[in-house]
Amino acid sequence: MSGHKRFWKTVAVVREGDLFEPRLDNRPIRLPQGRVLAVQSLALAEAIAGEWGGIAENASFTPDMLPLTRIAGTMIERIAPDPQAAREMLLGLGVDDGLCYCEDGTGPVAAQVFGWLLGYGIHPSVTDGLMPVAQPEGYLGALAQLLVTRDDLELAVLGVLAQATGSLLLALAVVGGAVSLVDAVLWANNDEKSQLATWGQDEELVRSIENREKDILDAGLFLALGRRVSV
Structure with missing residues (x-):
């Protein structure tokens, strides 16, 4: 096009x-x-x-x-032709999830996500360092089970949200209704906004923030409208 x-x-x-x-x-x-x-x-x-x-x-x-x-x-x-392949791709994003590599791992948005995940037996390990964090036994299996419950519509939205936010766990919580789109946008853009506050105006950073916010809100709209199934 x-x-x-x-x-x-x-x-x-x-x-x-x-x-x-x-x-x-x-x-x-x-x-x-x-x-x-x-x-x-x-x-x-x-x-x-x-x-x-x-x-x-x-x-x-x-x-x-x-x-x-x-x-x-x-x-x-x-x-739709192969939803399992989509689930496996998403699961790969959850191996080193962005939510597990942040200084505010115990911040309000992260706390909402981790609290919601507890209900599914998912207990991610979190670090504020750069080295890979080892996830507990059963983490990927429980995450895979959670993805099995997501239909084609939700998988499409998860793909957009996970890429935009850098976190499959956050994306799952948004689709599951545990975290709002506004909070997802705030968390996803936190680093860039901190850089702007420290170093001043940067047009490239501003565009990155705007594009990420648009992707998240578009995905949220698609999910909300798509769930209004007509019979």
Whole structure:
């Protein structure tokens, strides 16, 4: 989609069986691998349609302008065909989780995450150093079991959140409702904001903060809308 221009006149959502398809000029949107963009939630389909409808006539567009479409594409073409592969990829991120390598490992956001994880028998070890921390026996197995309970929608969101925050554990807590998006953003941007406070304005750091916040909020919106399944 990079470098393309708007070529459609109308945007609508059509129901096909149990799915809802955003359509351009009454044609389905085809994802890069050829699958049709269709989701179970009418609210999500309408929001995706809104992304396409919001592009001005003849204006150029890129995937960055269509974040909900991008996450939906990942869910449909990468995760749905092999969700176990997605779970294994995410589990790899949890081996050296960013939440376990921070000075505020006992801070309020971390405390919320670790408290929530206790209910699933997950007890991560935490360090304020740079050397790899050894996780207790059973940690990865319990984490894998928690990932098994996550569906395609949640796996797609976890992928975005884990990459944006640097923490699968934090991402799981957000999807599980134990940590708010606002707190996730604050924790994820803590280092950059500390650098800004110490060294002053840095445009690159500001962009990094803004992009990370956008990714987290887009993922949260996708999750909230996607859970409004229509019957």
